[in-house]
Amino acid sequence: MTKRALLIGAQSYDLTGVHADVALMERVLADRGFTDIRVCADSEAGYHGMADALTTLADETKEGDAVVVYYSGHGSLLPVPPAHRGDLPGSPHHLQYLVPVDHRHSTADDFRGYLAEELTAVLRRVTKITRNVTCVLDCCHSGGMVRDMGGWRIKSVPSEVPVAAGLARSVELATGPRYPDPHVVRLVACQRHGFAYEDDRQGLFTTGLAKALEDFRGRPVPWSVMIPRIRDHIQPRVVLQRPEAGGPSGRLPFTLDVPDQPERMPLASHDGRLRVPGGVLFGLGAMDRVRLVLPADGSRAETTAETEVVAIEVTDALLDAPAIPFPSPLPAGSYALAVRVHTRHPVHIETRGAFAEALRARLASSPRLFEAADADKALASVRMRNGVAEVVDGNGLPYRHPDKALDSGSATPSARAGKVVALLETIARGERLRELTDPEDLSRLNVELTARMEVETAPGSCVYRTFLTGDEGLRAGCRYRVSVAGNARHHELYVWVLGVGLSGRTTLVTHDQPSGIRLESAAAPDADVGADAVTWDSGPVEIWWPDDVPANGSRPESVLLLVGDRQLDLSPLVAAVRNVRSEPAALSALLDEVCDGVRDSRRNATAEALRYRVFNWRTTVEPPQRQPGATTEERGERKSQ
Numbered sequence: 001m002t003k004r005a006l007l008i009g010a011q012s013y014d015l016t017g018v019h020a021d022v023a024l025m026e027r028v029l030a031d032r033g034f035t036d037i038r039v040c041a042d043s044e045a046g047y048h049g050m051a052d053a054l055t056t057l058a059d060e061t062k063e064g065d066a067v068v069v070y071y072s073g074h075g076s077l078l079p080v081p082p083a084h085r086g087d088l089p090g091s092p093h094h095l096q097y098l099v100p101v102d103h104r105h106s107t108a109d110d111f112r113g114y115l116a117e118e119l120t121a122v123l124r125r126v127t128k129i130t131r132n133v134t135c136v137l138d139c140c141h142s143g144g145m146v147r148d149m150g151g152w153r154i155k156s157v158p159s160e161v162p163v164a165a166g167l168a169r170s171v172e173l174a175t176g177p178r179y180p181d182p183h184v185v186r187l188v189a190c191q192r193h194g195f196a197y198e199d200d201r202q203g204l205f206t207t208g209l210a211k212a213l214e215d216f217r218g219r220p221v222p223w224s225v226m227i228p229r230i231r232d233h234i235q236p237r238v239v240l241q242r243p244e245a246g247g248p249s250g251r252l253p254f255t256l257d258v259p260d261q262p263e264r265m266p267l268a269s270h271d272g273r274l275r276v277p278g279g280v281l282f283g284l285g286a287m288d289r290v291r292l293v294l295p296a297d298g299s300r301a302e303t304t305a306e307t308e309v310v311a312i313e314v315t316d317a318l319l320d321a322p323a324i325p326f327p328s329p330l331p332a333g334s335y336a337l338a339v340r341v342h343t344r345h346p347v348h349i350e351t352r353g354a355f356a357e358a359l360r361a362r363l364a365s366s367p368r369l370f371e372a373a374d375a376d377k378a379l380a381s382v383r384m385r386n387g388v389a390e391v392v393d394g395n396g397l398p399y400r401h402p403d404k405a406l407d408s409g410s411a412t413p414s415a416r417a418g419k420v421v422a423l424l425e426t427i428a429r430g431e432r433l434r435e436l437t438d439p440e441d442l443s444r445l446n447v448e449l450t451a452r453m454e455v456e457t458a459p460g461s462c463v464y465r466t467f468l469t470g471d472e473g474l475r476a477g478c479r480y481r482v483s484v485a486g487n488a489r490h491h492e493l494y495v496w497v498l499g500v501g502l503s504g505r506t507t508l509v510t511h512d513q514p515s516g517i518r519l520e521s522a523a524a525p526d527a528d529v530g531a532d533a534v535t536w537d538s539g540p541v542e543i544w545w546p547d548d549v550p551a552n553g554s555r556p557e558s559v560l561l562l563v564g565d566r567q568l569d570l571s572p573l574v575a576a577v578r579n580v581r582s583e584p585a586a587l588s589a590l591l592d593e594v595c596d597g598v599r600d601s602r603r604n605a606t607a608e609a610l611r612y613r614v615f616n617w618r619t620t621v622e623p624p625q626r627q628p629g630a631t632t633e634e635r636g637e638r639k640s641q
Contacts, residue, residue: 001064003034006057009041010073012101017202021072046102047112058125066132074099075139111166127183134185138205186246208233220259224249229333264335278568279317289339314609315443338367345428346372350383358417427504434558449486451615476545476624483537493519496562502555502621503546514571551623564612
């Protein structure tokens with residue numbers, strides 16, 4: 001097994017810190033055992049040089065390798081003139097691409113931008129060989145305004161280059177998958193509508209990434225936990241540059257390992273008050289208990305303290321002051337854990353002996369579960385079948401195939417109970433989200449919105465019908481799509497899609513932008529929404545029956561579309577999943593989440609809480625009809641489980 005990395009540095013259009021970015025990443029990766037590190041910079045970072053370097057990396061990668069693709073430079077989201085779109089059916093509204101150093105030399109026949117579709121395709125080639133792939137993009141795009149913030153700069157990429165050849169290349173590539181490979185961890189400089197900054201030395205995202213990796217050296221901390229630390233390193237310098245981690249971000253850095261981890265909730269301090277932003281969405285209410293965790297930092301050891309939710313302010317949970325003094329501002333990477341909450345779910349135990357006692361002890365310490373005497377009122381029941389623990393629903397259907405690794409001969413009762421309770425907590429989290437509805441208080445978003453879910457009439461037909469409340473009997477392999485629109489052009493709105501799948505797992509379907517995808521002005525307003533319309537649609541999402549769920553009966557499936565007026569990272573709602581087939585796919589083309597997602601210069605001067613609306617569709621899903629053919633991943637579609 002070889003640890004390989006390709007570091008691309010395209011220092012163009014007055015950027016000054018790209019070479020320093022590449023040098024820093026070279027040191028960071030070499031320090032973590034990468035032995036095959038290739039640098040593509042200076043004149044080699046032209047379009048053909050970048051393309052050749054990525055192709056060579058894919059050609060030389062071997063099974064089991066760890067692979068990193070890193071890019072520092074500009075990214076561009078270039079609007080395609082309507083006249084060009086009319087000349088070439090199927091063309092996109094924007095070209096999304098990395099900006100090589102020879103970009104300005106593009107001609108009508110030679111477009112020198114490395115398209116999102118090209119990057120997606122080469123990464124998909126790599127993951128067919130090895131699943132251990134990480135893509136890091138520290139880039140900005142041409143759509144941003146130039147703002148002067150005390151020396152922080154961003155330069156827009158000129159958009160006068162001819163686009164005809166690039167448009168033709170994009171349409172040609174559209175015959176293949178457009179969506180990111182679900183096996184690629186994607187670390188991105190920030191979100192879609194913002195700005196990326198560098199100082200005279202290097203990019204802030206690359207600096208923050210290197211510091212976070214050093215902060216957690218030797219500790220089993222996944223990317224999903226590390227990304228808030230990266231944000232904390234950046235925000236004291238330029239606030240609201242918001243990096244994200246997409247794809248299977250529950251992995252430990254540069255590995256396939258997914259550690260068990262609790263539901264870490266965000267922790268913030270404003271005007272001397274501690275709060276959990278969006279605490280209502282994480283199931284918190286008044287009098288619930290939480291544990292506050294301040295990570296170790298230099299000479300200070302990790303600090304923990306318990307406290308209580310004293311009030312709900314819109315959607316934020318306000319916390320009582322802990323018994324020990326907490327520093328202000330909070331240390332980077334601080335978070336909260338649920339200790340005991342009001343939204344607890346009953347579990348019935350149908351077994352005896354040491355395992356049953358270990359299970360009761362685990363339930364007693366679970367913040368979201370308790371033992372129930374009545375099986376009819378329980379979320380789930382735990383029983384023994386042929387010496388193996390089994391968790392079943394109200395109809396007696398097992399949530400998972402029996403885990404033979406946890407039979408009495410290979411694990412202690414405590415370890416077996418811990419595995420069962422982890423599954424029960426995953427199911428309980430999903431059930432809590434199934435019940436989420438529009439709030440009736442100040443946390444309700446006061447914007448008129450319409451949303452709909454549509455189901456494909458026949459597999460692969462691309463013809464959809466409206467999903468009606470009470471529709472039953474969808475089958476695994478069916479595809480749906482959701483959309484939302486409203487007359488809210490002057491509001492800044494964000495959208496998330498969550499699926500509570502037939503497996504009981506919660507999937508953040510919009511995992512590529514876990515802090516929300518911004519609604520955009522409608523390209524062609526219709527009579528339903530008017531001239532001030534903002535819209536968004538998910539594209540096709542396939543209902544997937546996970547391999548670890550028995551195909552012995554219909555199962556419930558819920559799709560939630562949440563619209564809010566603030567960014568909020570909802571990735572903690574998604575349980576860590578070890579089965580690699582269970583990793584959720586991302587929603588949009590790779591540079592939707594990175595190259596046109598750059599760093600935001602707006603200052604967050606208030607502690608205003610999220611106001612939101614929820615659209616919730618429920619159905620049942622029948623087991624799949626097993627047929628040969630391409631898999632979801634090969635078609636490049638996203639999945640809901």
